[in-house]
Amino acid sequence: MTFTSWMESIRQRTEVALDQYLPPASHNPTRLHEAMRYACLNGGKRFRPLLVHAAGVISGANPATLDMCACAIEMIHVYSLVHDDMPCMDDDTLRRGMPTCHVQYDEATALLVGDALQTQAFITLADVPLTAKTIAELVRTLARASGAAGMAGGQAIDLAAVGQPLNAAELEQMHIMKTGALIRAAIRMGALAGESLDTEKLERLDRYGKILGLLFQVVDDILDCTGTTEELGKTAGKDAAADKPTYVSLMGLAGARAFVDDLLTQAQHLIADSGAPGQRLKDIALEIVQRTH
Amino acid sequence: MTFTSWMESIRQRTEVALDQYLPPASHNPTRLHEAMRYACLNGGKRFRPLLVHAAGVISGANPATLDMCACAIEMIHVYSLVHDDMPCMDDDTLRRGMPTCHVQYDEATALLVGDALQTQAFITLADVPLTAKTIAELVRTLARASGAAGMAGGQAIDLAAVGQPLNAAELEQMHIMKTGALIRAAIRMGALAGESLDTEKLERLDRYGKILGLLFQVVDDILDCTGTTEELGKTAGKDAAADKPTYVSLMGLAGARAFVDDLLTQAQHLIADSGAPGQRLKDIALEIVQRTH
Numbered sequence: 282m283t284f285t286s287w288m289e290s291i292r293q294r295t296e297v298a299l300d301q302y303l304p305p306a307s308h309n310p311t312r313l314h315e316a317m318r319y320a321c322l323n324g325g326k327r328f329r330p331l332l333v334h335a336a337g338v339i340s341g342a343n344p345a346t347l348d349m350c351a352c353a354i355e356m357i358h359v360y361s362l363v364h365d366d367m368p369c370m371d372d373d374t375l376r377r378g379m380p381t382c383h384v385q386y387d388e389a390t391a392l393l394v395g396d397a398l399q400t401q402a403f404i405t406l407a408d409v410p411l412t413a414k415t416i417a418e419l420v421r422t423l424a425r426a427s428g429a430a431g432m433a434g435g436q437a438i439d440l441a442a443v444g445q446p447l448n449a450a451e452l453e454q455m456h457i458m459k460t461g462a463l464i465r466a467a468i469r470m471g472a473l474a475g476e477s478l479d480t481e482k483l484e485r486l487d488r489y490g491k492i493l494g495l496l497f498q499v500v501d502d503i504l505d506c507t508g509t510t511e512e513l514g515k516t517a518g519k520d521a522a523a524d525k526p527t528y529v530s531l532m533g534l535a536g537a538r539a540f541v542d543d544l545l546t547q548a549q550h551l552i553a554d555s556g557a558p559g560q561r562l563k564d565i566a567l568e569i570v571q572r573t574h
Numbered sequence: 575m576t577f578t579s580w581m582e583s584i585r586q587r588t589e590v591a592l593d594q595y596l597p598p599a600s601h602n603p604t605r606l607h608e609a610m611r612y613a614c615l616n617g618g619k620r621f622r623p624l625l626v627h628a629a630g631v632i633s634g635a636n637p638a639t640l641d642m643c644a645c646a647i648e649m650i651h652v653y654s655l656v657h658d659d660m661p662c663m664d665d666d667t668l669r670r671g672m673p674t675c676h677v678q679y680d681e682a683t684a685l686l687v688g689d690a691l692q693t694q695a696f697i698t699l700a701d702v703p704l705t706a707k708t709i710a711e712l713v714r715t716l717a718r719a720s721g722a723a724g725m726a727g728g729q730a731i732d733l734a735a736v737g738q739p740l741n742a743a744e745l746e747q748m749h750i751m752k753t754g755a756l757i758r759a760a761i762r763m764g765a766l767a768g769e770s771l772d773t774e775k776l777e778r779l780d781r782y783g784k785i786l787g788l789l790f791q792v793v794d795d796i797l798d799c800t801g802t803t804e805e806l807g808k809t810a811g812k813d814a815a816a817d818k819p820t821y822v823s824l825m826g827l828a829g830a831r832a833f834v835d836d837l838l839t840q841a842q843h844l845i846a847d848s849g850a851p852g853q854r855l856k857d858i859a860l861e862i863v864q865r866t867h
Binding site for chain 2: 304309310312313314317360361364367369370387388389390392393395396397399400401403404406407408412413414416417420421423424425427428429430433434436437438440441454
């Protein structure tokens, strides 16, 4: 299967799995359930599910089990988008070319959608058909990556940094927490779901995940600077307009592009010896970088 | 130990445990961590922790393990209060006699505080020193009680019901989800933490928890109607003013009080044969009811 076909197949099965693991719109409270589905089932890039499945090829995990892990992490990602878009945060009205959740519904519903999606992630993980030991480790991995020491904490640092430029080290720490922690967790969850990898292999994949998270953020900053609203499906130039620090504002466009190449080399080196099963992860890194060229 | 001394001792140890299981205020992001601690460490009633420990006496659980379960469920409860108080929900400025989180800090921070507290609950549960099987069951119990089929779902029904009075069955369903699910989960978590109860005993405690949740809500509605803002430590008459349905608006004050007595009888009957270890749970039910007399 080509990489493009593989990505498409993972996106399709993730859409089906999300439909399955979200509460049905026909059940009470219907408006909340509808809004949760509106926020999730919009044909997103499904970057984190792709990572779960790509790491799952290496760990030899069951694809249906990976779907549940992928849904859990995608629900966390979507909850963060719904809350980030709210008026008291980024006040964004467009997300993937569609009205954001609080625009389509209302603010109170968007608040509850985010809250309930976070919970739904843990409900989904708790029912994964793996040993209780792996379930507990999956919960630990996802929770640590999402909370005050991960995504939510990174968001808090980002908020505090508006108008007070961060230096390179602080910017990197913020992104490692805000975006990187969940990307890293996606790879770790796919690796754990196979229940077969030794500690050393798990550790290398974890380092790969950390670098990939950073790579993703630098590329995102470059695109926010060079892309149009139409291309991105969200408001372009938003971070620069809000005086938020980005890798581009810090390093310049050429510097940021050079940093991307450096991170890519580091990442590919880490999984150079994993052979054919590692190909999907390698392809994902290349795919991310290609968006900037 | 008298019941009053016992309650005080549980409240004190819960305060100590929350301080331990919340991220330290000295660590980055300091403002988020401070605000999480502001929301949690305010000497609340700790009703859910009391239930965890009371059920834990019956299951013979280790008190330090119960502290972790108690912290997890209290973090979920506090996150829901922080989000409920926000302008787009109840728009409340007072909570336990103190400025609410978004008033003391700001809306964006309050949003993140709620998000991160929910995650912190699962981080805490994932590290409980019990078998992985029990950890997975604790996560499942807390997540189901908190999400779209529990607390968050009840909140959504409550929102939708403003200005559209619910009938008795709908009102009961809303409260069973919004408040009752977490109260029931508290008792179930205390019961699970002992890792010793048979299914039948667990089931009876679960039914007790369901009735107690309802009892708590009816009493809360009575107090909202008869108490003063000063006594309650929060704005009195808020629900009636917002045209929200309550047991008092539905049954009248005398009817609601009679319902309380009926629920109390049912609850006490369910644990009549549990002997001395059941005394704390019985006392809690009596304590709740006494607030209305």
